[in-house]
Structures are given as structure tokens and as C-alpha cells.
Amino acid sequence: MSRYLGPCFKKIRRLGALPGLTNKIPRSRSDLQIQLRSIKKSQYRLRLEEKQKFRFHYGLTERQLLKYVRIAGKTKGSTGRVLLQLLEMRLDNILFRLGMASTIPGARQLVNHRHILVNGDIVDIPNYRCKPLDIIAAKDKERSKAMIIKNYLISSSHGELPNHLTMDSLQHKGFVNQIIDSKCSGLKINELLVVEYYSRQT
Structure with missing residues (x-):
């Protein structure tokens, strides 16, 4: 299906x-x-x-x-x-939870179009499994950063980050602190x- x-x-x-x-x-x-x-x-x-x-x-x-x-x-x-x-540690979901994308399909599109870096390397696989200490950021191009900023401003999720994530709103970088607790x-x-x-x- x-x-x-x-x-x-x-x-x-x-x-x-x-x-x-x-x-x-x-x-x-x-x-x-x-x-x-x-x-x-x-x-x-x-x-x-x-x-x-x-x-x-x-x-x-x-x-x-x-x-x-x-x-x-x-x-x-x-x-x-x-x-x-x-499921929560998938890259597309992490982007959504950080507020770098307003929906998970939107996050998947960002990843597929190679706008996202994980620990400084481009990752274009939406189901990439993020790990503690991973750093999620936009590629160092104006278009990539503009898309992240736009999504971050309109996303409602960035104000309620779960404990396993941290967002640097100035540099527009996300940090994975730990594996999510199901609660x-x-x-x-x-x-x-x-x-x-x-x-x-x-």
C-alpha cells in the first residue's frame, strides 16, 4: 500500500x-x-x-x-x-518536532531535496535514524536557510519542544539530546x- x-x-x-x-x-x-x-x-x-x-x-x-x-x-x-x-527518532519527524518543518511531509521534502545536514553532512534519507548528540541544520545556502526560517516562524511545534530535543533559534540548528521517552x-x-x-x- x-x-x-x-x-x-x-x-x-x-x-x-x-x-x-x-x-x-x-x-x-x-x-x-x-x-x-x-x-x-x-x-x-x-x-x-x-x-x-x-x-x-x-x-x-x-x-x-x-x-x-x-x-x-x-x-x-x-x-x-x-x-x-x-518512529520518533526518524529524521523527518525530528525536523517536524524541532519546528524546522510544519508537517512531516514537508520535512520529508526538505530532506529529499538535500537541504538538511546531520553533523555537517548532507542526509537525503527521511527515515535516517537520529542518535543522541546529532546536530541537525540547514545546508549553508540562502535558499535552504530561508525555507527553514519560514517553516520555523509558521510552525506551532517549536514552542513546545520535547525534552530530548533542543533548538538554537538564532543559528537554526537542532540538537538531539537523548532517545525520546515515550511519555x-x-x-x-x-x-x-x-x-x-x-x-x-x-
Whole structure:
């Protein structure tokens, strides 16, 4: 299954807020909340919707998400917690969380177009796994820096940085301090239901 490129609001109405997918907000938020609360859902649907939230928030294909679930399952520790850490430490998500991009698709575009440096080297792989002590910056070109500055000014995420990240707003550089703690993700997604969804598919 390919990456979703359709209407963002269609997914928001069904699944709730997906800040990584779009920074726009539906006009009728009260209608959205009533709709989400009033539907009685089966356990399968709950697991499916949590999985879909993961997919659309992080901008993953079905195959990519399944790959991450399998990696998390083979890693020591809670599978759900490791899964969340793997997704949160992706370069495109780090750019989004730093406020250097207003959405994760926007961050992916910056990386694909070779505007981003990690520790002084160009990285054009959006799923590059960032590590503690990594330094994220724009390439030393006016166009690259202008895009980062524009995104930083309009992004709503730069005012609420998680503890594992630091942003130098003057030099427009981001710093990865540590691996994210799952409690600091700020997402209203139950990663354990995602793991349960895939465990019942096999």
C-alpha cells in the first residue's frame, strides 16, 4: 500500500488530530468531537484506527510500519515503547518536532531535496535514524536557510519542544539530546493497540 496523498481532513474527521499530516484544523471542531465520541467501536476497529493514526501521522506506508513493528518486536524492551522511539527518532519527524518543518511531509521534502545536514553532512534519507548528540541544520545556502526560517516562524511545534530535543533559534540548528521517552511524545496514540493489531494478523 502506497503512502497516503489524499485529502487530509477526511482522515482527521475519522481518526482525530494528526499534527504530522497537516497543521490545518477543521472548521467545525465540535462536530468532529461529537462524531468521534458517539460511534461505538469494536475492539478490532479500535486497534485498526490506532494503527491508521500511526501510519498517517508519521507518513508511512503499510509495509514500512509493519517493518518497524517487526524490528521493535526483536528489540529488548517493550515492543510498543521501542516502536514509538523508532518512529520518533526518524529524521523527518525530528525536523517536524524541532519546528524546522510544519508537517512531516514537508520535512520529508526538505530532506529529499538535500537541504538538511546531520553533523555537517548532507542526509537525503527521511527515515535516517537520529542518535543522541546529532546536530541537525540547514545546508549553508540562502535558499535552504530561508525555507527553514519560514517553516520555523509558521510552525506551532517549536514552542513546545520535547525534552530530548533542543533548538538554537538564532543559528537554526537542532540538537538531539537523548532517545525520546515515550511519555514525552505528546501523541494521543496507544502504541500497544498497534502492536496488538499486527500480532493478530499473523
